[in-house]
Amino acid sequence: MKPWRKTLVLCVTAAAAQMIAAQVRADSAAGVGENLGNALNPGGLRTIPERDPDSLDAWPDERTPTGKLLGWPDKLPETSRTQDGWEYHGQVEIGGMATGGNTDSAWFRRYKDLPTSGLYLNNFSVQAEQLEKGKGYFLEALGGGIGYRDQYEGVSFGRYNDWKVDLFYNETPHVFTNRYRSLWSGVGSSHLRLNGLPPGGVGIRNADGTMNATASQTATVAGMRSAIEAVEDSELSLVRETGGVSIDKYLSSKWRLIASYSREHRDGSRPFGAVFGGGGGGGSLEIPESIDYDTHDILAMLRYDDGTNSFNLQTNVSLFRNNIDTLTFENPIYASTNTISATAPNVLDPTIFTSGRYDLYPDNDFYNVKAEYARSMPEWYHSRLTATVSLSRMKQNDDLIPPTAHALSGLEINGVSAENNWNTTSALSRRRAGAEIDTRLFDVAFSMRPTDKLGLDTKIRYYETDNKTDYVACNPLTGQLGRLLNDGSGGAFAFPNTAAGNNPAGTLGSAYDAMGCNLNAVRALGLVPSSGASNIRNVPYEYSKTNIELGGEYRLARGQTISGRIEREQYEREHRERDSTWEDMLRIGYLNRAYQWGTLRASAEFGRRRGDSYNPDPYESFYSVSLGPEPTADGTNLFSWIHAMRSFRKFDLSDRDRLALDLRLDLIARHDLDIGFSGQYRQNRFPNSDFGRKDDQRVGTASLDVNWQPSAKLGLYGYYSYQRSTMTQSSIQPNGCVIGNYYYFYSDGAVASGSDPVAPARSGASLVDTVLVTSGNWHNQCGDHAQTSPLWTESRKWTLDYEDTNHALGIGGRYDLGFARLELDYSYVTGTSTLDYSYNANGLGLSSAVTELAGSGMPDSDYDQHILSLDLVFPISKSVALRAIYRYEQGSIDDWHYAGVSDNPVPTDSGSQAVYLDSGTQDYHDNSVGLLVQVNF
Template sequence: MLKRKPLTALLSLTLGLVGPLPLLAQTDASDSQRVGNIQYGNILDPTGWGAFAVPDPAGMSYLHAGQLRTPTGMLYPWPHQIPDEAPLGTGDWTYTGLVEFGYIHTSGDRNDEFFRMYSGLKNGAALSLLAFSALNPKTGQYVDFRGSRLSSQDQYYRLRTGSYGNYHIEAFYRDIPHTLSTTAYPLWNGVGSTNLTLPNGLATGSTPAQVQAVEANRPRQTLSVTRQSEGVSWESALTRNWIGYAGVTSEHRTGDRDWGGPMYLSYFFAAPGPGGPGTPSIPGTSGGQYDTVRPVDFTTTDVNLGLRNKGGAAGWLFNFTMTGSFFRDNKSTLDYAVPFAVAPGYNSVVTGGTWSLEPDNNYYNVRLEASHPLKLWHGEFSISAAYSSMRQNDALQAPLSPMYCPSGQFIGTTGIACANWNTTAALSQQDGDARIDSGLLNLRLDFRPSAKFSWHLNLRQRDEDNMTRYTMYNPLTGQYGYVPENGAESTATRQTELFQPDSPLYQSNFAQIASIPFTYDDRKTELGGSYRVNQNNTLSASYLLDYQTPRPRERTYINDQHFKLGWDTKAFGDASLRLSYEYQKRTGGPYNPDPYLDAYSPSLPGYLLPAVGYTAFTVAQMYMYDMSNLDASKLRAILTKPLGSTATFTATLYGNRLRYGADIGRQSYDTTGADLSWDWEPTAATSMSIHAGIESSRLKQGNVNDNEALTFSSPEQADAQFGGPFFPYANFWTATDNERDVDAGAHFRHVFSPRVRFDLDYDYTYSRGLNSYDYASLGAISTVYLSILTAADIGNSFPPNVYRMQTLTGNLNLTLTRRVGMRLYGKYEFGNYADWNYAGFNTPADLIVGNRVFTELGPQPHWHAMVVGVFMTVKL
């Protein structure tokens, strides 16, 4: 057997450079960062290595009959048996390999989206695993290949080769399916393309009844996205002390998914909708709301280059990396025709619109890390510096589409000519010209004055510069702002998003006229240390000051202080207990509820304040959660208790309590949870584990409804004070989100004989969310709803959302001959799902609600599905 040199072993552990199949049996380095953090597995074998995960009865060492524990009391896993090797030809190479193939059959609710979410299971033949490994013990060269193909959307292949202590090369290809919906009934033709057209019988200006009649006969479709990833990497010892590495990965996502459309003024209702009282959904009188389907067809390419040394250089250790990420969208726009007019009976030339999809963009990062030992107090000095840049300079599209707003036409009676807005000449610049640069410098000192005491000082400065600037100015008209949503607004409100100095029609309009370049600088200073009181007790403490200067934001600076205390003890027999407590206090400068006025028309020369002023941006007491004061406490306890020499009990308890000190905005957020597990491995042939985790969270926030009777009609609309005429106390409301999540399972492994191995897994997932609310008076309810709702209709909460899933998975491995085996696989999954947002969506016709168009009925409330497979395993 090849003995690994210390350096080779170190590289294998720290860099994921592992060798051929005999050594891969110990660990599968699927998480190699050189080619992307991708897990090579599938529903039949989530680890991607189950066929070789046979514990070795020899244990950890010939000198120790059983297992060993980590310093914290956890059992090390049993090492895996090394597969038999055979000579490869007449040279020094040996090899081992395995192929597993068979048949898969699914039954029950096989089209449920939760069952199909991340698997491409189809009835038929499947190659569950193909593995081959070769090794030359004399030269240290190795080759390893592993692959699986369940379907054309669910497969992976990986090749690794190299020479121990010299170089390593890896390449892979991976398909991962992601089913988003199996109950979609898109209204439009052309799903998957960039041009969504209305089906026969519909045109812009159709009535809800006409659209509903067509939707009732639309075909059912599945919306899904497939991720196709591939990559190659190289790593090599360039000299005695220097190692270089390089890697390129590319991920191509294709498919289609739900997407939006224009959503404006479709909420003036006359009667409750299909969900019953309290769910107002029947026809609006203006605009439309559309749930469309967009194509997904983009590629992300990542490039990594690096150089590091493992010694020398006068005691310095260096690590230099260069990273680039390049996003390319193969479909830049989405055109869609709309079935409803901008307003009922409104004869508009605007019959559709265009969405701009994600632009091409680049990311660059350069980083240098260095460390050097110090003679003082056995210390070490380390420094890291980095520069990164995010850039996007895609060509901008015209504000209106010439397809749906042709030249020579006007938008209603506004006098807005399509020719002045359906061309890129209406833009103040032709490209995005977006860029954000960041710089990072981190200095750290670590000292160990004695065997019991250590301390550290860390200084970190990160500066961000957002250089993106865009002014919404149309040179053809001399107007600032934009024509919104390709004509989704009616003629009466068309003027509200445009500003023009010295124009009686537009000079008093409050409109956004520029982008807002959000950015921040961040300086962190941390001082901490630990002291070992005795053999069983260690105390630790640290203080961190995080000073942030965001701009333009509600506060010009933030002071975020963190106090941390820790206690590690073995004072309770053979059990180990780790306790940690953190207190966080955030304060900052004076709070400005509206720091964004520079991006709006009142900041421009020529703006004429209307007689009634302009509407308050928000209530003055509204605190953004990341800008508000904060008092937070976080407590965590981790207990590890060995049970004899073959079992371990672990428990983690934690609780977080956050108070934001605000009535308007986020008020509090509390989380409590526990994780329990019991692991038992009496022999290499038997193992069993049980785990359970539960977490509860409560998020509370408050807000105040504006007095809509004053909007655009009274100077009091500019009063931003809580309790004033525009934001009265009577309009105050609160909302509370309560969540509870449970995750539990049991796992059993047993080798009955050298020929029979059985695995059984049970997993349970449960989630329940309840959104409740309270209000001071009915004034907190929008006037849109008050005409059709009573206090009894409103109630105090929405129905709970519940998700529950249980799975039972079994594997029976039978050895038939020395080289041939059989695997019987079975998985049964059942669950239920309830979401009040889908209430009333029972048939395709229900997806048309007034002037609103939805796309999917939602997941089925109950599902049962089964997968069975029979596979032959042949050792090569």
């Protein structure tokens, strides 16, 4: 246990023990510190209290102002009194608990930690106050699950209307998987070392000394399969520990000071994807990412309120610190490579990539200063003015790491030696990140009530981000523009096109290198790049958003109100497909509380988003396409020069029509019975999106809830909720666009290409059209979809229809048997997700074996979960009771993403390797029982 954590836990425990020794009594003490609690004590404490129909707070069928039953109040605990005027009460619940079943299941253990057997301190609380002679002192403490990974503790003490101090500590576990088969030791540290496998895979050479890739991969895969079969399942999880203190002090009747500090520590590991090879990777595996984070949050606030004017000045600092700077792992796979090659007459040996390294999340800082002002003007139509100014800065200046840890001896990139040119920070255009984003927020609102029936309000809000991050991908040691990928096993570089006809004869592939990373000098050369898709600079995304609102409400009659609101939201973006988008929204609502039978609420919201012209590729200045003229030579594949289909629309920028409907009906069916109906409908329509998210995206929800509280002895509830959502997406799998090639389109959707103007015959299909791509027409021929587009051929279109259906059911209640109090809660959730692909197999050139595994043949993803909780409390005396606990959980899941992973963790296909070490979430059923003693004092 960390020293700071020990200190806080000891403080809390000592305070509780001290109060117990003095025979202090307490109630739930809810609200101490943060939202404290765990699975057995949601909301702080769960003690199954006795209801009291005779207390001062009791009122038969009491309801909230909106008409909902409040239920019968808990019986107030009896308090004791000390000689110096302290009144106190408290309780502690401790006993034995045991859990059986699939207790290792990640699903079962997510966010909770229940004992398998043994003594268990379920919860405790103490509360005391000293009100005599105007002292007004108080103390509260609560906690639960002590010693387990979901424990929580909190202490609050101070003087009413003067000062208060809160301390809290809690833990939350998150188990990601318990079916991970690790090949490494050192999980959770900065270095992962292979157990028994050769780093870099097995290299087998031919008789002439060249590498035999097929034999090497076969031997490597065989070794990994044997190693994985010999490894038992293990757990990857983390624990979030959060502790803090806050101070609240009234400086005077008008001024108030609030300050707080909290520290969150996360420690553990989780599955993480690692890739070797080029852009798409020639080998991938799941390594365990090591997690050791600290986040410090500091807040200070000064408040002023004189009844007419109020003012808040607040500053907030959040500091994230990653205690593991880099993660180095030994690589078990035989890596495929691209970009990098051996210097003749050497032979490239992929087994040199014995390890990989990741620069983990960097330390980063967030600073915010916010000022808020409000003025009430009751003499002028009951008006109120509020204004807010908020300034923030987010920054990180992490030390960057070299592109690779390997010397790359005997290897070259585009004819330039790579040896010791990429394993140093001198290979970077800057040594530190220098990332910074500033934000500004200005908000002004005004409300007034000109008449008793009419209320009006308006608001203007402006928010902007300023991105000051700048990085150029260039190696000053070699002058090469671009970057190594995946620890040197791949790369993405920009260099002149050496194909005849694009650049002057004799143009070298290293011509850019002599410009010393000066982009303007490179552009001045006027040389056609080899590719248009290599990213050479970061894209500093930034935007501003303006919201203007005008709304009001009008009282039609007693208990009946209509409301309306119009709003314009305008975005101005940098480096996006649209510079400007604007959305107009109208919201109307109706509220009826005039009748004794219940309350009706209804609202509708309409939104219409449009924007300026859509540029499908606004990123040219950040890619190699900006370094020179476009290619013109025959044989040049233009795929990398056309980054996006002109008719593709991104969902956050596309035209959108939005509809939102909400209805809530609360019925007072009887004096002791509530029945509620609610429904929501959301529809996003994309009227001008042929590709991307298209058609209608819909979400519909309906629910029913019942609450019956006939007496202090009996109370029942139930609910049911149904939700269905649908979404459609569509795109085209790109083909090719080569200058000088003919493209032949057939009636069955197939596409062929070649240099011969005569189309080859195709069995069972007729020729539809033939297109020749030239240096003068490729923008029009290949820029957008068409039946005869070489690159975006409509027969290569695919569409995905997604449907998600969920049900939630819950019932429960309480009953006082006299000799015992019973509470029962049962919940059931189930869901089904369906993916349906439609496509032209001929157009995509898919084999029958592939089509059997895709399209509608993809199975649904299903899950369901049952949770039953039963509590029975047997009072023995006024201060002692026995509590019996039974909790049953059952969960089942069918996720096709993990189908076959356990049996075949290293499938082989077309020379690449993929290693799957996590078998996914498993079904489970578990029973927890406990017999606890409740002591009230």
